[in-house]
Amino acid sequence: MELRKDPITRSWVVVGKEEPAFPAGLCPLCPGTQSQSKTLLALPPDGPWQVRVIPHLDPLYRIEGQPGRSAEGIYDRMELVGAHEVIVETPDHTRTLAQMSGEEIERVLLAYALRIDDLKRDPRFKYIAVFKNSGSLAGEEWTHSHSQVAATTFVPRRVLYELRSAQQWFRQRERCVFCDIVSQEQRQGKRIVDEQGAFLAFCPYAARVPYETWVMGVPHNSRFEIPDPMADRADLAELLGRVLRRLVRVAPAYHLVVHTSPNEYQKKGELHEYWRTISDDYHWHIEILPITAITSRSYGLKETYFNALAPETAAKTLRGLDAI
Numbered sequence: 001m002e003l004r005k006d007p008i009t010r011s012w013v014v015v016g017k018e019e020p021a022f023p024a025g026l027c028p029l030c031p032g033t034q035s036q037s038k039t040l041l042a043l044p045p046d047g048p049w050q051v052r053v054i055p056h057l058d059p060l061y062r063i064e065g066q067p068g069r070s071a072e073g074i075y076d077r078m079e080l081v082g083a084h085e086v087i088v089e090t091p092d093h094t095r096t097l098a099q100m101s102g103e104e105i106e107r108v109l110l111a112y113a114l115r116i117d118d119l120k121r122d123p124r125f126k127y128i129a130v131f132k133n134s135g136s137l138a139g140e141e142w143t144h145s146h147s148q149v150a151a152t153t154f155v156p157r158r159v160l161y162e163l164r165s166a167q168q169w170f171r172q173r174e175r176c177v178f179c180d181i182v183s184q185e186q187r188q189g190k191r192i193v194d195e196q197g198a199f200l201a202f203c204p205y206a207a208r209v210p211y212e213t214w215v216m217g218v219p220h221n222s223r224f225e226i227p228d229p230m231a232d233r234a235d236l237a238e239l240l241g242r243v244l245r246r247l248v249r250v251a252p253a254y255h256l257v258v259h260t261s262p263n264e265y266q267k268k269g270e271l272h273e274y275w276r277t278i279s280d281d282y283h284w285h286i287e288i289l290p291i292t293a294i295t296s297r298s299y300g301l302k303e304t305y306f307n308a309l310a311p312e313t314a315a316k317t318l319r320g321l322d323a324i
């Protein structure tokens, strides 16, 4: 098992990892079944936990060792060093994130922030990804509501694309592209799904899949894990809850991913060229990609996103749905 870099697209691919096969039966995320796994974080800190973070049961990355980059002719490879954790969002086996109260979702978001912040202290890691696969179509490993954290020695391809574009935009205009997007969405209104406090949810202009929704803070902030004094995370939690309650009515599954700035302690390698203006040009956001029956065949074959549903129509439908 190793990481191999595609020299053309510069993306890293995990090669040789078999799909994990978890035994059916007892859910390993339920209280009482996890005594063997170490608790990395529990919230609230005292009393019974609502959120518990544990090492992944079949991790893609191993915490020990050095990435040990080496070459094979023109190619680049690395050991699979990193951290892979599971955020158990609730002790209740059947409760979903969309069903949770604002206060409960806020705790899940706090766990995201605390794990990102903690893992960034390890200088080997370049990026900390937090994501959630919900529903079997999204490839979830357990039905028990959970998110995952992956700390990697490389920056994921999509984030690298974003850093590249954000930096170019900033060079040309001295403005953050995400701030520009937010202000245009607020001005036009037609792709907005919902808003609360300093947070906005909207269907992006070039949505890749039907009902794709982004949730982000209006004040400029490159780091999700460091809350903006102008933006109360409780508002983000309420908003995210309402957005998810709408989305689960139109799609049986979704991917959710937090995009935040790479590790501030890492300025080498692919980050070297981006780091100078990153805190000014990058802006955290949450991307939610619902999976509908037509989504699953939208990308693979033609390598171009094909989205049959205009984001303006999607936002209008979502606005009209009950979020209770």
Ligand SMILES: [Zn+2]
Binding pocket: 027, 028, 029, 030, 031, 092, 093, 144
């Ligand atoms: Zn369970």
Ligand SMILES: [Zn+2]
Binding pocket: 176, 177, 178, 179, 180, 219, 220, 221, 281, 282, 283
């Ligand atoms: Zn911004």
Ligand SMILES: [Zn+2]
Binding pocket: 162, 259, 285, 287
């Ligand atoms: Zn993004």
